[in-house]
Amino acid sequence: SCISQSEQGSHKTSIQGGEDFFRGVLESMQSVYLNRNPTAKAILDLVHSVDNNSLCYDHLAFRTFGVNGYGIDSMASFFLDYGYTQRDELRFPGKKLRALWFSPPDDSHAGTGSGINGPLPRIFISELLVDQMSPKTQEIIKKYTGSSGTGNKYAALASSLGLLTWEKPLYSEFQQLASESEYAAWTLVNGHALNHVTISTHRLKTHLRDINKLNQFIEENGFRLNSEGGVLKVSPDGLLQQSSTVADSVSFQFSDGLTESVPCSYIEFAERLVLPQYKNLPETEIKEFHRRDGFEVASADKIFESTSKEQLNRV
Ligand code: OOG
Numbered sequence: 001s002c003i004s005q006s007e008q009g010s011h012k013t014s015i016q017g018g019e020d021f022f023r024g025v026l027e028s029m030q031s032v033y034l035n036r037n038p039t040a041k042a043i044l045d046l047v048h049s050v051d052n053n054s055l056c057y058d059h060l061a062f063r064t065f066g067v068n069g070y071g072i073d074s075m076a077s078f079f080l081d082y083g084y085t086q087r088d089e090l091r092f093p094g095k096k097l098r099a100l101w102f103s104p105p106d107d108s109h110a111g112t113g114s115g116i117n118g119p120l121p122r123i124f125i126s127e128l129l130v131d132q133m134s135p136k137t138q139e140i141i142k143k144y145t146g147s148s149g150t151g152n153k154y155a156a157l158a159s160s161l162g163l164l165t166w167e168k169p170l171y172s173e174f175q176q177l178a179s180e181s182e183y184a185a186w187t188l189v190n191g192h193a194l195n196h197v198t199i200s201t202h203r204l205k206t207h208l209r210d211i212n213k214l215n216q217f218i219e220e221n222g223f224r225l226n227s228e229g230g231v232l233k234v235s236p237d238g239l240l241q242q243s244s245t246v247a248d249s250v251s252f253q254f255s256d257g258l259t260e261s262v263p264c265s266y267i268e269f270a271e272r273l274v275l276p277q278y279k280n281l282p283e284t285e286i287k288e289f290h291r292r293d294g295f296e297v298a299s300a301d302k303i304f305e306s307t308s309k310e311q312l313n314r315v
């Protein structure tokens, strides 16, 4: 099963009694995600059937509207309260987005389970730079965040229940946002829902621990991978390798009664290679902290496209 740094016994968790509650919330977020996204569910089942009980999550990701208290902080506060630490900022000027990632506290239960019950994942939260949008788009976003009242205080609750904190939009409003920012349109209809979970491939035990093998296995089983900039996204140092599926679609009933298909969530895979200074460590001694940490802006920029029309409509 999954082994983490905390098993060395050097640190005690900072969330203690709250850990079961915290994991319960993550489990609810995951269950909303699995119910809405058959591809993610099928792939998790498939990987599980080959590589039993060593499935660990590298990170979970969320999207937000960076306006009036609805940005990164609205979701981050939950993770910060449960012991996470804010790490680096990533900027995406072309997409008018920014993101922060958060590292987990040492977790006492790590190694006792898989998935959400394994080592706590990193958290990646992005936000749309709303003030850089056109007046029309800004007006729509402010209309819905405004209709939410103090919903920004309950982002994590909304995510775990699978509810929007704002009213459902008109289809024309969704289309206006989509014409300017597919990220904005996605966030309007998916709200705080989990955008993706990421399987940590190097922590698998079979041949699937090689991300290229896993990608091949996923495609052989009939699932489509996001091909933007090539299927495999590799950081300049070569040590962070990522790939993702094309998002599922879900039928969404807009407030004007129109029911249309909208992009939902996807699943990602990440392989973190051992840092050069630890390359001589025996395989059995390698822990997560010996590996490449963090995220990579150029790769992330392409992974965002997993929910784009271009990827969804590809044949
Ligand atoms: C996030 C895309 C970036 C990563 O791991 O770099 C990302 C998103 O689609 O919201 O997941």
Ligand code: NI
Pocket: 059, 061, 124, 196, 198, 268, 303
């Ligand atoms: Ni990701």
